[in-house]
Amino acid sequence: xxxxxxxxxxxxxxxxxxxxxxxxxxxxxxxxxxxxxxxxxxxxxxxxxxxxxxxxxxxxxxxxxxxxxxxxxxxxxxxxxxxxxxxxxxxxxxxxxxxxxxxxxxxxxxxxxxxxxxxxxxxxxxxxxxxxxxxxx
Numbered sequence: 001x002x003x004x005x006x007x008x009x010x011x012x013x014x015x016x017x018x019x020x021x022x023x024x025x026x027x028x029x030x031x032x033x034x035x036x037x038x039x040x041x042x043x044x045x046x047x048x049x050x051x052x053x054x055x056x057x058x059x060x061x062x063x064x065x066x067x068x069x070x071x072x073x074x075x076x077x078x079x080x081x082x083x084x085x086x087x088x089x090x091x092x093x094x095x096x097x098x099x100x101x102x103x104x105x106x107x108x109x110x111x112x113x114x115x116x117x118x119x120x121x122x123x124x125x126x127x128x129x130x131x132x133x134x135x136x137x
Contacts, residue, residue, distance in 0.1 A: 001071065001081065001134050008088045008131040015092050019099045019123050026106035026115070037109035049101045049118055056094045056125060063087025064129075071134045084134075091129050098122035 067084035070077055102118025 001075065001084075004081065004085050005131045005133065008085065008092075011089070012092055012126060012130060015096050016123060016126055018096065019119060019126070022099055022103045023119050026103050027112065029107060035109075037105075041108065042105060042110060042114065045101050045105060049098050049121070052094055052097055052101075053121065053125070056091055056129075059087055059090045059094065060129060063090065068132070068134055075134065088129070088131055092126060095122050095126040095129070098125065 063083055064087035067080045067087060070080040071084060074080065099119050099122030102115040102122070105118065106112065106115045
């Protein structure tokens with residue numbers, strides 16, 4: 001399990017760096033719109049992000065926590081190990097999605113202060129869900 005945990009940690013770090021790059025690129029790319037961005041789009045995408053955060057916790061519970069419980073008792077269970085790894089990858093992809101919603105909104109013309117919560121939440125959740133060592137009994 002340790003090689004898989006290290007691989008997941010590498011993926012996590014790469015995705016954390018990508019979120020920082022999103023912020024940088026969002027500030028560097030010129031916006032061509034001169035009109036005010038549509039507030040309804042902001043609220044719709046905020047709802048999508050909130051729903052995504054809920055899905056993150058569901059994926060974590062269904063895939064990662066259940067697999068960890070199985071792997072604690074049966075460390076050789078290959079199916080549980082795949083499910084554990086898949087749960088982490090899905091979790092990271094969903095965290096990245098929250099940050100990407102911030103990029104999309106920024107490119108639509110919303111201010112950095114309006115989109116910063118998306119970046120922060122994506123980054124913080126990615127930090128929160130670091131791959132843990134499986135404790136064998």
